[in-house]
Amino acid sequence: EVQLVESGGGLVQPGRSLKLSCAASGFTFSNYYMAWVRQAPKKGLEWVATISTSGSRTYYPDSVKGRFTISRDNAKSSLYLQMNSLKSEDTATYYCARQYTYFDYWGQGVMVTVSS
């Protein structure tokens, strides 16, 4: 059974940093692109970042480019999202997801609140 379990969320002040983790199991992690998708409170879904199987290629929307960094450790079947210079508009639930040209498995999500 595919499982994705996020961790690392919490309350953080504007301008500070936070690192999210996602532990994957039930599939060969190194064979899949992985992504982060977020959802602001009462809002829709927003793609945040994607990483290739080896980690050599990463992709971001303009809203987070230069502030967020996606990475992975295939030996640990783990995905990460380093979030720097956080803004109030980054407040959201962050989902880890397995990616093809769609997202077929999602984690339960982790809440990040950016507030002073």
Next chain:
Amino acid sequence: DVVMTQTPVSLSVSLGGQVSISCRSSQSLVHNNGNTYLSWYLQKPGQSPQLLIYKVSNRFSGISDRFSGSGSGTDFTLKISRVEPDDLGVYYCGQGTQYPPYTFGAGTKLELK
């Protein structure tokens, strides 16, 4: 960026009824390789999104045949027949053709009448 427009914003249905949700893209979703990467997701209350349909009309593993996807180019539809209580929630379309960025529609909330 490709803008995905879903209609209606919300929908009321009786159990056992049928509904359709429309999703339109601002650009053609036909990839250079001939595939169309339009997918549908359902987010049930308090849960993570789940994949229903990929590449316009392919049902994901374990998804009931009451769900069907159709369309081409820029116009797509999700149909749900014989609606059950477990079908309620917010439906999103998403495109992976003109990527990055991957973009989603704003969502359609399905409620009981």
